[in-house]
Amino acid sequence: MANRIEEQYRALLGTLLENSIEKSDRTGTGTYSVFGRQIRHQMKNGFPLLTTKRMAVKTMMTELKWFLKGDTNIKYLVDNGCNIWNGDAYQRFTYYTDESTSIDRFIELIKTDDEFAKKWGELGPIYGKQWRGWFGYNKNVEPVFVDQIANLIEELKTNPDSRRLMVSAWNVGELDEMTLPPCHYGFQVYTRKLGPLEIIEQAKKDGLWKDEIPEGMTLSEVQKDFKTRAISLMWNQRSVDTFLGLPFNIASYAALLCLISEEVNMVPDQLIGNLGDVHLYSNHVDQAT
Numbered sequence: 554m555a556n557r558i559e560e561q562y563r564a565l566l567g568t569l570l571e572n573s574i575e576k577s578d579r580t581g582t583g584t585y586s587v588f589g590r591q592i593r594h595q596m597k598n599g600f601p602l603l604t605t606k607r608m609a610v611k612t613m614m615t616e617l618k619w620f621l622k623g624d625t626n627i628k629y630l631v632d633n634g635c636n637i638w639n640g641d642a643y644q645r646f647t648y649y650t651d652e653s654t655s656i657d658r659f660i661e662l663i664k665t666d667d668e669f670a671k672k673w674g675e676l677g678p679i680y681g682k683q684w685r686g687w688f689g690y691n692k693n694v695e696p697v698f699v700d701q702i703a704n705l706i707e708e709l710k711t712n713p714d715s716r717r718l719m720v721s722a723w724n725v726g727e728l729d730e731m732t733l734p735p736c737h738y739g740f741q742v743y744t745r746k747l748g749p750l751e752i753i754e755q756a757k758k759d760g761l762w763k764d765e766i767p768e769g770m771t772l773s774e775v776q777k778d779f780k781t782r783a784i785s786l787m788w789n790q791r792s793v794d795t796f797l798g799l800p801f802n803i804a805s806y807a808a809l810l811c812l813i814s815e816e817v818n819m820v821p822d823q824l825i826g827n828l829g830d831v832h833l834y835s836n837h838v839d840q841a842t
Contacts, residue, residue, distance in 0.1 A: 557593075557594065557595070557598065558592065558593075558594040558598075558601045558603070558803065559603055559604065559605070561592045561593070561594075562592070562603055562605065562799070562800070562803075563605070565590060565592070565795060565799075565831065566605075566795060566796070566833065566841050568587055568590075569585045569586075569587060569795060569831070569832070569833040569841070570585070570833070570838065570841060570842065572587070573585040573586055573587050573832075573833070574586055574587075576832070578832070578834075580834075582834050582835055582836055583834070583835040584832035584833060584834050584835065585832060585833045585835065585838070586830055586831065586832040586833075587831050587832075588829065588830055588831070589828070589829065589831075590828045590831050591825065591826065591827055591828065592803070592825070592826045592828070593823060593824070593825050593826075594803070594807070594823070594824045594825075595822070595823060596807065596810065596811075596821035596822060596823065596824060597821075597822075600804075600807055600811075601803050601804060601807050601824065602800075602804050603800040603803065603804075605800065606796075606797075606800060608800060608801070608804060609801075610804070611634070611635075612634070612635045612636075612637060613801055613804055613805050613808070614808060615630060615633045615634070615635040616630065616635055616637060616638075616805070617805050617808055617809060619635070619681060620680045620681045620684055621681070621684070621685070621702065621812075622681060622685070623681045623682060623684065623685030623686055624681045625675060625676050625677065625678065625679050625680075625681050625682050626670065626671070626674040626675050626676070627639060627642045627663060627670075627674045627676065628663055628664075628670040628671075628674045631660060631663050631664055631674075632664065636660075638676060639656065639659075639660055640656070641676060641732045641733055642659075642663070642673065642674055642675075642676060642732070643656045643659050643660075644732075645673070645676070645732050646659060646673045659673070676731070676732040676733070677727075677730045677731040677732050678724065678727045678730055678731055679722070679731050679732065679733065679735065680722050680735055682727075683701070683721065683722040683723075683724050683727075683735075684701050684702050684720055684722065685700050685701070685702055685703075686698040686699070686700065687699040687701055687721075687724060688724070688726075688727065701720040701721070702720065705718060705719075705720055705742070705813070706813070706816055706817060709742070709744065709784070709813070709817045709819075710817055713744040713782060713817075713819075714744065718741060718742045718743065718744075719739065719740070719741045719742075720739060720740055720741075721738065721739040722735040722737070722738050722739060723735060723738040723739060735791075736790055736791060736792045736793070736798070737788050737789065737790040737791075737802055737806075738789055738790070738791055739788070739789050740786055740787060740788040740789065740806065740809075741786070741787050742784055742785065742786050742787075742810075742813065743784070743785045743786075743787070744782045744783065744784045744785075744819060745782065745783050745785075745822070746781060746782055746783075747780065747781055747782060747783055747820065751783070751820075752779055752780070752781055755779070755780050755820050756776075756779045756780070759778075759780070761778055761779060763775055778818075780818055780819055780820050782819045782820070783819060783820045783821075783822035784810070784813065784814050784817065784819040784820070784821065784822055785810075785822040785823035785824070785825065786806060786809065786810040786813070786823075786824055786825070787823075787824075787825035787826070787827060788802070788806045788825075788826055788827070789827045789829075790802065790826060790827065790828050790829060791829040791830065792829065792830050792832075793828045793829065793830065793831045793832065794832065794834065795831055795832060795833050795841075796833055796834065796837040796840065796841050797834075797837070799828075802826070803824070803826065806824060806826070807821075807824050810824055
């Protein structure tokens with residue numbers, strides 16, 4: 554039986570197939586498009602790995618780690634078997650050079666020639682750069698780099714009810730330096746206190762619950778590792794390739810939510826996606842039907 558997120562995804566594909574408009578796009582392929590949709594998933598119902606297509610989980614995890622490292626060069630990805638950004642780097646290479654190097658040779662050079670990789674593997678200030686080193690100025694007009702992920706973790710630990718628990722990749726001043734402006738351009742997290750029964754249920758799930766207080770221990774000592782808050786994540790996406798990209802995005806942000814929740818000792822709660830231009834490429838129609 555399909556879980557709720559799978560039902561939402563299939564319904565979205567159905568809408569694109571039956572009640573959408575045709576639009577042109579930068580690739581020249583053509584799309585069927587709708588605007589403004591939202592999907593929700595309760596993490597307690599399981600990890601939202603869709604089964605409508607084969608999911609390259611290692612590739613997804615490698616890219617997420619790359620983002621969190623603050624890296625923007627495909628060298629790390631290529632060395633770890635993740636090839637989803639190869640085409641963007643190669644397109645930049647061919648744009649700025651007159652060389653007739655094939656993409657296979659290009660990737661081989663990325664793997665084996667450090668100087669070549671440093672110059673041509675770079676994608677500009679995309680996700681990782683913005684997450685871990687947003688460029689700005691302080692009051693003395695001196696350059697500063699803001700680590701949004703570190704700030705988010707610190708704020709979650711010290712002020713979990715804040716309404717400013719956000720990370721943005723849409724740095725307007727650097728968009729023209731990016732190989733590809735971010736599709737999923739930001740996310741926000743939200744926490745809440747767990748109810749007493751939720752705390753007990755989670756403690757049992759974590760193997761921390763004890764029916765009796767062990768001799769020599771206090772109640773507070775028994776409960777010190779109990780999780781008392783739940784954390785939700787909502788990401789915003791301007792452009793959504795529903796057939797190929799969206800299942801990947803759902804799983805990636807679910808993994809990010811799990812990583813953050815582990816770091817701040819909270820329970821993953823809701824995963825929410827706000828989707829802008831939701832589209833199906835015309836050459837994916839047969840596969841999506």
